[in-house]
Amino acid sequence: MTIVADKSILLVEDEAILALYEKNQLEQGGYQVTHVTNGENAINLILKEEYPFDLILMDIDLGKGLDGTETATQILNHREIPIVFLSSHTEREIVKKTESITSYGYVVKNSGFTVLDASIKMAFKLFEANELTKSKKEHLETVLHSIGDGVIATDKEGKITRINPVAEKLTGWTHEDGIGLEINRVFNIINVKTRQKVENPVEVVLKTNSIVALANHTVLIAKNGSEFQIADSGSPIKDLNGETKGVVLVFRDITEEYNVQSRIAKQANMLNNVLDAVIGTDFNHRINYWNKAAEKIFSWKEEEVIGKNILEVLKTEFLSHSIEEVIRKVNHEGSFIGEAIQYAKNGEIRNIEVNLVLLNDESDLPSGYIFVSRDISERLIALKQIKESEAKLTQIIESAMDAIISIDVSKQIILFNGAAEKMFGYDARDIIGKPLDRLIPEAFRKQHDKHIDQFKQTGVSRRAMGALGEISGLRSNGEEFPIEASISQITVNGESLFTVILRDVSVRTLSETKIQKLLIEKENILKEIHHRVKNNMSSLFTLLSLQANSQEDLSIQTILYEAAGRIKSMIVLYDKLYHSETDNSVSIQNYFPAICHEIVSIFPKNVSIQLEILEESIELNAKVLSSLGIILNELITNSMKHAFVDHANPAINLKITKEGTSIILEYSDNGKGIPESVSFQNTPGFGLQLIGMLTDQIGGKIMIDRKDYPKFLLELPV
Template sequence: MTLVADKSILLVEDEAILALYEKNQLEQGGYKVTHVSCGENAIQLVIKEENPFDLIFMDIDLGKGLDGTETATHILNHKEIPIVFLSSHTEREIVKKTESITSYGYVVKNSGFTVLDASIKMAFKLFEANELTKSKKEHLETVLHSIGDGVIATDKYGKVIRINPVAEKLTGWTHDDGVGLTINEVFNIINVKTRLKVENPVDIVLKTNAVVALANHTVLIAKDGAEYQISDSGSPIKDLNGETKGVVLVFRDITAEYNVQSQIAKQANMLNNVLDAVIGTDFTQKINYWNKAAEKIFFWKSEEVIGKNILKVLKTNYSNFSEQEIIEKVNLEGSFIGEAIQEAKDGSLRNIEINLVLLNDEFELPSGYIFVARDISDRLKALKQIKESEAKLTQIIESAMDAIISIDKSKKIILFNGAAEKMFGYESNDIIGKPLDQLIPESFRNQHDKHIDQFGKTGVSRRAMGALGEISGLRSNKEEFPIEASISQISVNGETLFTVILRDVSVRTMSESKIQKLLHEKENILKEIHHRVKNNMSSLFTLLTLQAKSQENHSVQHILYEAAGRIKSMIVLYDKLYHSETDNSVSIQNYFPSICSEIVSIFPKNVDVSLNILEEPIELNAKLLSSLGIILNELITNSMKHAFIEIQNPEIRLNISKHKNILSLEYSDNGIGIPETISFQNTPGFGLQLIGMLTEQIEGKIRIDRTNYPKVILDLKV
């Protein structure tokens, strides 16, 4: 057998007696066993790693605190170690619960050391599975067959005439006390299941004059009430003439054997609940045990294969050995662990992880084999998918336009993609293992190291491109160049790895500089154009104003002033746009006071302007303000022309308010008022028509409100 003295096991079991029993069993099997009673202590022991363990036996139900599956999850997050679960439950859902955590094994409590040992060996690549089960069974059978039989003799009337020592011990009746009593008084037997009295074999022999045997499940109740499972037979005692003179009853105590057989049946039932195929053979490779998992994996029913040669039932293809070489290897070394391809009943192939163990009897002579198989087809498929994913990831990294560089905790390069090679001028093979500082200008190295150290302490997984600001790189030819970087960190097996993605922004920096220069030139040109347009409109305004002043005809004079006012509203808007920090908008707080005072100043009459504009700054675009400026010009011009005839202290009032998204402009004066016949829907004048069209153009609503005093109200969505 393979030595296991160097294997250390952590037993996590909260039931002290059961733990002591399991610990003793494992230590008797040659393992070094450490016991803890709760999951928290198990986690601490594993994390300390003062005494590293090779395997953990984990009870699923640990009482208070963490249960077995939670404890296993904590441990596996810290360290990869085979964990075999222990439980008194065999329900499928409980077994499946453990499968999502680890697949090293699931053992039902009180399964016996053979199952414990087999589970351990399976976790160690399935070494020497179920060896002890076979050995114990054979040894127990030998012991049971060596027990002496009890003998009771009766006369032809069924009276006891002799009891041997073994019969005395089993029945509780001494020879002297039993002689003369009827056989039913001394030999009291019942059926173990029904607890009903069984007909005595002596009575049957006396009736039939033939040899009879007891039925199964017969219990002997001794004088003191003790019960024994027995098997017996009764034979007639005949004289020389062939007449029956009595009966000899031979029986033996098979209580131990009966219990063993029950236990074996129970263990066999437990093995039927494990997920691995367990197959037993004799030394000639003939199958004598085939569990349910074997049926599920290979599609052969137990009754179809029992007694057949396993090499013929399961066609096995080992990668480096023939089947005969494997048998010879197991006979020599005691076990074999490896992978193979096996053919199921329907011809389909299975990728199997195999543990083949030689079984010895109590005399250490080979008596058979235990074959434990685990279907790893899904695992190999998953590994293939992982490798394919890794290959795709490598291709993606290599095809990336940005440089991708990974470093370990000592800041040495462990990944350097093709874009990084082009950017820095180094071959990947030459730079792997070198410090990252080799790619950073000397003046920036200390600052860069601090950036990485601080980032590692934050616990943040990543920072986006440009989050580190613009930094510099150093090519192999010592040329410094500007780069933009993003950084991320991950933990692999407890070690922090950093990955940076770098982008050469040399060309972009030059382009941005050129763009800024062009934008500056464009801005100067636009300012010049604005200036010239404003000057041209100012010239037109001046000409119209001078022309108006020189006219004696008041009608012509008013027409010229109206035209000058309209141009003045545009001049004010251009001036505000010219000085505005935004591209194409002006605040109403800045525009309306200026346009009101400028238009009023065109006319010779002095008029006060009263403005009430909300404090909240509101920016409007130039197109909208242009229309509002002309509308306001028309309203002011009408007031200046018609409202203040013989009015002392004339005044124009403009109130601007906002409710939700509606901006309201209320215009009024203290003049003679607006005639009842005048409205925006019915007006002969060009000014009011223009106001109506402009209002419609800007999707506003305008009306004349004569409540309290005449006023024009314009509502506009902003």
């Protein structure tokens, strides 16, 4: 469960006011929030690892430097952390670009805190689920490879799905060679006395849906003809609904134990160092030998049990037979191997594995029994954990909406989830063990094989969704369809295993065609909206100008002219953007002459405009130009209000030059000058305050230079 109060969020947002608003909302929602304005600072915080952030809210547009997607890519190269993108953009290509980096969320700005909070919590849940799946899978693989017994798992058709290293050694079949084969082909067992085939425990488990022990005197014949006396059992693998999905077969080599049983009475004094409990009795079940391991497992000291009847000392409940049946089998067949529940002297319950052997004297007459047992409680717990982990892992894979397919190094399919069945039209039972080529159109098979081989050589562990581009799949009915894919690889026992996650994009392709049509319609609507907005702004400008002209009070008239000038700067920029061939930008050569003449024309005074603008074309985006337009309006308005009182030939001068990576705007007039008392640090009016704030917002610097003649100098990096 995700606890909000414990979650720390790194907010990467270059807009100070918007960041303050988002930070305030998140903190009111119970999150701990740290804010940075650019990608470089975000990366530095993550690399220092001083702040244990749980999630990153990443604005896509971050001004100069790295954008949000580049920043996210570099962060994910150093640390696994959920990243939710924030943007005002809803274009498909931008959303698709973020999905190729990470898929924890994309939130459109101004969607409201409820949407943002829900997206954050969903990202936490996805991240926790991914980490849980990874941990459980690694745990399952570790247990399977470290357990001392041979383990073979099958599906409900008796086809092999997993072979651990011990089973590989005993059967002679590698994991890769055995996957998909019938169990009888790999696990070939016979009776040691009759040399006849023994019914395979997997088949018995699938019939009875219960745990089954191997028959006595069972011999495993390996692929190279070697033989091993084995013992153990088969158990059903059940899903969370209790349905049997396969069988796990656990066995061990007891060849040595089997051979030793006939000599155990003579070698009893050597058995105190073994880990298995060894107990010797006469034919009447009176105990005559009790080793150290028996003392440890059953909590009875040797001196407490010697001479007593073992049936009275030990309370043993065999899982498959009664004690009487076990004794009869031993007397008739010579031995018995099985599992039992054992009660120790202190009342503790042990799960034990029992090997009971009949001893004969030199005349070949029965003289007693040897009882060898092993505490398998921990092994049973491990097996239970394996079954539970595998069931949960299977549940997660089967519940995935994307198709998940795993192949071995020979490109044979070893995993095919439910979504893959729906996508390709194959039943997993029919496609497991078959080549991956069946799912790829013939024209692309050689190219696809080459891509997998190249990916293996790179050593890269994974490639994200969409990194392979759009490829084609082949359904069972022969239909080709477009898909997106991600691929990952792991190495097990030196062999590479590949997993691909596939997404059917045929529906999306149709949707994109519809979207293109809608975009054309949207463009026509925008043209109409532009026409109406321009008319409305022009009407507002006209009303303010008329109102100003009708005023006798010069101060009110000036205020109205100022407002009209600000609107006029917006009208000019809006018109230039609409007719601009570039996206959201206008050249300064096109914008500044127009705005200067338009603003000056608002006022009744005739003023000469002297422009000196560099010839090199420089494009600036609308956000910067909007601020520059308002700044220029304030400067011209100040000149018109204060500089040209009783002046016969008023003039305004605007000079734009470039120095290095910056452009320099120099504004001056030939009026009475700027008083020494006026500065950006000490200004009585709103105009200079607004100029200072807008200059900071666009990352520029502005000053009043009184050397030679009074002028305003604005430096702006481009």
